[in-house]
Amino acid sequence: MTHLARLAQQLDQIFVLAAHWLLSYLPAAIQPLCSAILSVAAIIIVFATLFAITTWLERKGLGRIQNRFGPNRVGPFGLLQPIADGVKSLTKEDIVPITADHAVHFLAPVLLVAASFLGYAVLPIGRNMVLVNLNAGVLYFFAVGSMMELAVFMAGWSSRSKYSLLGAMRAIAQMISYEVPLVLASIVVIMQAGSLSTVSIVDLQATYTGIWPHWFVFTPWGFAGFVLFMIAATAESNRSPFDLPEGESEIIAGYYTEYSGFKFALFFLGEYIGMFATSGMAITLFLGGWSAPFSFLTWVPSYLWFFAKLLAIISVFIWIRGTLPRLRMDQLMNLAWEFMLPMALLNLFTAGLWHFMAAGSLRWLVCSTMVVVPCILLSRGLKHKKKFQVRTYHYSD
Amino acid sequence: MVLALLTVAGMAAAMGLRNAVHCVLALTLGFVGIAALYLQLGAQFVGLAQIMVYVGAVAILAVFAIMMTHNPESANLPVFSSQWIVGCIVAAAVFAVLARAISSSAAFTQVLPPQPGATVHQIGDSLMHRYVLPLEIMGLLLTAALIGAVVIAMDRKEEMR
Numbered sequence: 001m002t003h004l005a006r007l008a009q010q011l012d013q014i015f016v017l018a019a020h021w022l023l024s025y026l027p028a029a030i031q032p033l034c035s036a037i038l039s040v041a042a043i044i045i046v047f048a049t050l051f052a053i054t055t056w057l058e059r060k061g062l063g064r065i066q067n068r069f070g071p072n073r074v075g076p077f078g079l080l081q082p083i084a085d086g087v088k089s090l091t092k093e094d095i096v097p098i099t100a101d102h103a104v105h106f107l108a109p110v111l112l113v114a115a116s117f118l119g120y121a122v123l124p125i126g127r128n129m130v131l132v133n134l135n136a137g138v139l140y141f142f143a144v145g146s147m148m149e150l151a152v153f154m155a156g157w158s159s160r161s162k163y164s165l166l167g168a169m170r171a172i173a174q175m176i177s178y179e180v181p182l183v184l185a186s187i188v189v190i191m192q193a194g195s196l197s198t199v200s201i202v203d204l205q206a207t208y209t210g211i212w213p214h215w216f217v218f219t220p221w222g223f224a225g226f227v228l229f230m231i232a233a234t235a236e237s238n239r240s241p242f243d244l245p246e247g248e249s250e251i252i253a254g255y256y257t258e259y260s261g262f263k264f265a266l267f268f269l270g271e272y273i274g275m276f277a278t279s280g281m282a283i284t285l286f287l288g289g290w291s292a293p294f295s296f297l298t299w300v301p302s303y304l305w306f307f308a309k310l311l312a313i314i315s316v317f318i319w320i321r322g323t324l325p326r327l328r329m330d331q332l333m334n335l336a337w338e339f340m341l342p343m344a345l346l347n348l349f350t351a352g353l354w355h356f357m358a359a360g361s362l363r364w365l366v367c368s369t370m371v372v373v374p375c376i377l378l379s380r381g382l383k384h385k386k387k388f389q390v391r392t393y394h395y396s397d
Numbered sequence: 398m399v400l401a402l403l404t405v406a407g408m409a410a411a412m413g414l415r416n417a418v419h420c421v422l423a424l425t426l427g428f429v430g431i432a433a434l435y436l437q438l439g440a441q442f443v444g445l446a447q448i449m450v451y452v453g454a455v456a457i458l459a460v461f462a463i464m465m466t467h468n469p470e471s472a473n474l475p476v477f478s479s480q481w482i483v484g485c486i487v488a489a490a491v492f493a494v495l496a497r498a499i500s501s502s503a504a505f506t507q508v509l510p511p512q513p514g515a516t517v518h519q520i521g522d523s524l525m526h527r528y529v530l531p532l533e534i535m536g537l538l539l540t541a542a543l544i545g546a547v548v549i550a551m552d553r554k555e556e557m558r
Binding site for chain 1: 416418419422425441442445446448449452453454456457460464516517518
């Protein structure tokens with residue numbers, strides 16, 4: 001039994017041990033530098049591979065939802081399609097509009113990809129597997145995420161195209177609006193954990209009562225926070241149904257209309273990497289990070305749990321994309337400011353109350369009511385306010 | 398040192414570039430440099446808040462303001478005004494006075510006290526206990542400003558109809 005336990009532990013720490021073993025061959029002076037380079041390279045390779053897998057998964061999944069086959073020519077089940085796509089985008093001509101602002105036009109995709117990768121520095125992928133354990137990890141994550149807005153603006157503005165500029169305006173308006181509920185939804189976790197460090201937040205959740213874990217999603221405020229966080233994360237990563245900044249059918253892919261070849265691929269990469277990062281943050285904050293869902297499953301290596309959860313969230317994203325139609329701009333803004341923001345603020349109160357009430361079923365009852373009843377009332381009230389009638393178009397009649 | 402150079406270069410470019418949007422982008426670079434300096438000094442909270450507020454919000458705000466009031470003719474004006482020599486002299490004089498005042502003051506000569514650790518935890522604690530009243534007042538003030546902005550925006554909308 002102890003042998004098995006030790007084996008499980010070694011399997012769990014296999015990457016940490018491998019890194020230590022590799023570094024032990026180097027002189028001590030350059031060890032910190034090499035350690036950093038090694039971890040960064042690992043993160044980039046792993047998540048870029050995940051990006052390739054996800055593009056395949058998404059096309060397959062959407063194909064299934066829409067009664068198509070999806071890619072099925074390149075390799076078995078079309079599995080080599082991402083490689084073909086990569087070669088295609090590398091060999092395509094890189095077209096830059098003649099009036100474009102060349103330096104900014106070039107820098108925008110680079111900044112986007114760099115900013116989206118920076119967030120992984122504080123994500124605990126497994127036990128002892130975090131690049132830097134910052135005191136202010138969650139704050140760092142959101143600070144880095146806010147840099148993506150600037151990249152989007154740079155792309156839209158430097159292209160000198162109406163569609164690009166419109167797309168960038170929409171994207172920025174959307175990202176700024178949804179950043180508020182995103183941050184407010186994660187504050188409940190910070191309040192409860194009393195720490196901004198992602199590692200200690202996960203450590204708090206990796207304990208068990210019986211076989212059940214202490215994930216924050218299994219509390220009323222945690223569940224509400226998780227749902228709000230995921231909605232805001234969908235909007236933040238410009239995915240359907242919030243993809244109107246880059247709606248292909250209305251503003252021909254928005255702020256990256258004027259990008260071609262590998263820069264276009266970089267935008268795609270940055271977007272997906274950003275989506276993985278926010279999903280990873282949701283896992284860290286609400287779904288217990290790398291911890292196992294049941295106490296008798298703790299022998300499974302921790303990083304496997306993290307990636308299993310990540311893939312589950314990605315599948316939900318794909319499912320939603322195949323199911324829901326795109327929102328209109330005013331609907332999008334109304335959802336953010338009239339529904340998400342009040343709910344997030346209320347959720348803060350609920351989390352505070354939860355903290356000060358004694359543990360027991362009463363606490364559950366009160367806090368659940370505090371989340372569910374306003375949610376129903378608010379959505380009904382907002383529905384009543386709307387007048388449903390035949391729409392009149394101001395400019396097209 | 399590299400960070401300081403980056404900051405100064407960014408700020409200088411912000412003043413020197415012709416295109417207003419380029420200026421804002423260069424200014425953002427300067428902000429990032431300052432944030433990196435804070436981080437290097439161990440002030441995590443301040444540094445990250447600097448990135449979040451200045452890079453994430455203020456830069457976007459400035460860019461929007463420029464695009465709202467964009468005047469294409471201003472691009473042809475020379476960047477340096479005709480009285481740049483006078484400006485330089487005034488700037489140098491101010492710098493000299495400030496430098497002299499700082500170097501002759503008592504604070505410069507005395508030994509630095511041991512650095513108080515400014516962790517996020519301590520900042521949070523003092524904000525919630527000792528400085529809770531100023532925090533609340535600031536929150537109230539900002540809310541009032543927000544409501545004021547909304548009211549102004551709403552009025553304009555009704556006039557347009």
